[in-house]
Amino acid sequence: MIAREAIRVAKEYVADVFSEEGIHNIGLEEIEYIADGNLWMVTVGFSRDWDRPVIGGLLGDRAAPRTFKTVSIDNGSGLAIGIKNRIIQG
Incomplete structure (x- = not known):
């Protein structure tokens, strides 16, 4: 499997798993191949409307924060x- 295929699988998996949440x-945020585990670790970011601040209109129209998952x-x-939460420090 090449990196591009792993990215496609990860995006499709996240879209399917979180489909009911309106993501x-x-x-793509990050990708890494782990040779000794024969795994691709692909971090995918997405937005959800319900992550927007409720008072966003008072503070200006701010975009929903990103959620990150590593597949x-x-x-x-x-x-x-598998899928895990991923915290990316900015």
Whole structure:
């Protein structure tokens, strides 16, 4: 499996798992291959409307904050095998 395939699998997996939460702006944030585990670790970011501040209108129209998830993908099978929260320091 090449990196581009792992990214596609991760994005599709996140879109499916969180489909009922109205996520949007799904995008790649990080990717890493772990040779000794034969895994791709792909971090995907997305936005959810309900993450917007309730009083956003009073403070100006601010975009929803990003949520980050790291998807583990088995390099041999090409299947997503796990997902974790990922905190990215800015």
